[in-house]
Amino acid sequence: xxxxxYAKILRVLSRRQPTLTVLMDEVNKxxxxxxIVRTCDAxxxxxxxxxxxxxxxxxxxxxHTFEATSGSAHKWVPVQRHENAVQAVRELQAQGFSVLxxxxxxxxxxxxxxxxxxxxCVLLGAEKWGVSDEAAEAADLNIVVPxxxxxxxxxxxxxxxxxxxxxxxxxLAAGLYDSPQLDQAALRAWAFEWAYP
Ligand code: SAM
Numbered sequence: 001x002x003x004x005x006y007a008k009i010l011r012v013l014s015r016r017q018p019t020l021t022v023l024m025d026e027v028n029k030x031x032x033x034x035x036i037v038r039t040c041d042a043x044x045x046x047x048x049x050x051x052x053x054x055x056x057x058x059x060x061x062x063x064h065t066f067e068a069t070s071g072s073a074h075k076w077v078p079v080q081r082h083e084n085a086v087q088a089v090r091e092l093q094a095q096g097f098s099v100l101x102x103x104x105x106x107x108x109x110x111x112x113x114x115x116x117x118x119x120x121c122v123l124l125g126a127e128k129w130g131v132s133d134e135a136a137e138a139a140d141l142n143i144v145v146p147x148x149x150x151x152x153x154x155x156x157x158x159x160x161x162x163x164x165x166x167x168x169x170x171x172l173a174a175g176l177y178d179s180p181q182l183d184q185a186a187l188r189a190w191a192f193e194w195a196y197p
Pocket of ligand 1: 102103123124126127128129131143144145146147152153154155156157159160
């Protein structure tokens, strides 16, 4: 580990946002999962969450396709597994996160409305089924990227990027990237893990 490399690790960790995360609910295409994790790295998500797809290809979390398409981002954004989306939503809420479900419902609001400077988890759904009604119901808010085309939905990784960069925009404006959001002990612990995996 060169001093330059270690300095870069500290620089990146000093911008990590422990209060911003995603929960991927059965996102089953590895390239989508990888693209989302790569965006998470870009906006400073410290840790992501996922419920593996039904019929499970759990290996895809660490498997070849995931690694190939995430461009090594998976090394810098660990993905914590959960067995069930509703339970995961409740756990994250208990940790203080407001869970925003990307879901078209009566109560959906434009994705630019929420305050992303608060602890926020963006809940993303499976390509085929979207976010389940139960998970959307358990969430604090339902959000949507307005669509004016012939096609009803975006690719899940595109929706994730759109929303996460809005979160980044708000957090930049609020100065949340200007000083470390991790305390010194946590920052050192993460740095050690990244430097000596
Ligand atoms: N048939 C599914 C449905 O009815 O929800 C479509 C799922 S879409 C291909 C996959 C995921 O991408 C969604 O669950 C959501 O997380 C995200 N997504 C797609 N379009 C979106 C939009 N316009 N606003 C917010 N999220 C969107």
